[in-house]
Amino acid sequence: MVKRLYKYLRGTYLGFLLVLLYSPIAVMIVLSFNESKTRSKWGGFSFKWYKELIFESPDIIEALKLTLAVAILATVISVILGTLGAIGIHAAKKGYAAALINLSYLPMTMPDIVTGVSLMLMFVFVNGFISLPRGFWTMLIAHITFDTPYVLFSVMPKLKQMNPNTYEAALDLGCKPLRALTKVIIPEIRPGIVTGGLLAFTMSLDDFVISFFTSEQNNLSMLVYAAAKRGVKPNIYALSTIMFIVILILLIIINKRSDLENIS
């Protein structure tokens, strides 16, 4: 009896926290379907704000294109850089490997705002010599920089699990290093690469602070921030709902692949 009551109490506590964590999101999703513009009145179910979002908000569509283009390119490039980096570090001598691993921790421990500001200063300086306005390219460079360590740290454990002799065997049998890489190493570490890529994609879609400083063109998060400064509007609810669902789907895929707990 006491035991059942205890379990019930603990369940209630978890429920309370879940309500706290999810009620703002739930409210936002519900309101994105609200016909009336004010939050205090329910004007009936409608897709009005979604229609407005798609057909009457060119700036949002622009931001969406920028976000997706940066996320896709940053993912591809950081997957290549990070995977090669992990393979290299795995084979390198201890001192060199340790130095590179510490270098990879640096952007992960640095506050986002400092990363953003430092890149901004450099980009502005470089722009004085060659034309590099803060926009798509600078944002892409910044995203590759913070994505790559996540790929690296997703791939490294897979390399450690691998049998080190297979690569040597391939070489002994007359394989060129590059061929041995694509035929022997890559297939073995593929799960790590895919997880790293998905993580990089999610981080990139999600980023606000670093993009804010490195680009003058808005991505979706920057747009939400700019809109929020002016006050709440229902079409932003619609946008948020779509973004929430996309991220949710991505996370479910990542979570299916590996425990979120291990990579976070």
Added chain:
Amino acid sequence: MKRSYFAGPYAVWMILFTIAPMIFVVFYAFHTTDGGITFDNIIRCFDATTMKVFLRSVKLALMCTMLCLLLGYPAAYILASKDFSKYKMLFVLFILPMWMNFLLRTYATMSLLENRGIINTVLEKLGFERVNMIGTEGAVLFGMVYNFLPFMILPIHTSLKKMDTRVIEAAQDLGANPFRVFARVTLPLSVPGVISGITMVFMPAVTTFAISRLLGNGNFMLLGDMIEKQFMESHDWSFGSALSLFMMILIMLSIGLLNRIEPNKGEGGGKW
């Protein structure tokens, strides 16, 4: 070709885009706009206005960390317990928000707390007066706790799950009551998780700028807001760089301090 050469492009990229930009921050922090060397920007980090902002940032971040610990520890403890650990999805639900855009979450909180927001509408319908919530320190604190709570739950949960249950059984067999088992066995063994939880909450809380801007209506400038302002509004990049250096040192000191308490690397690592 040696296999370690594969890391070449990665090494070049990281040096070019993490080390080199930091040199710019240091350069700007010690230079005036016309290129002369100066310590004024560093000295300005310690004047009364900046100190006020700094103390407010640390105070709010500490309060947020405390609240997250008080709310999160029991949650992690319950989720790791025998009765609840079988519901895998339940745990996923708790850490999912961690991966969701923090601006969206803050935006959602705004619509709850606003003067004509959900809470006030409900209060009015029930016949109460409206409460002014947005633009108060409490709103900023709520936004922070709401955003960072999952970052506390995750590492504590991990360390509780990794715990050798036989130690707890041994304590019970030797006659310790549940409270004593918790205080003398479970709690001390979960310290690494608590430490990395504190890091994962305190660091983003002390460096944030968007949350305070949106929920505090700009009334509560934090260190992050101050840096943002130097770069985006007042265009005082030198002072902004000095503040960034100041923030980096603050972060490194707190990481060092936390590592002293628990020298083993905390689990859960994550962004911090």
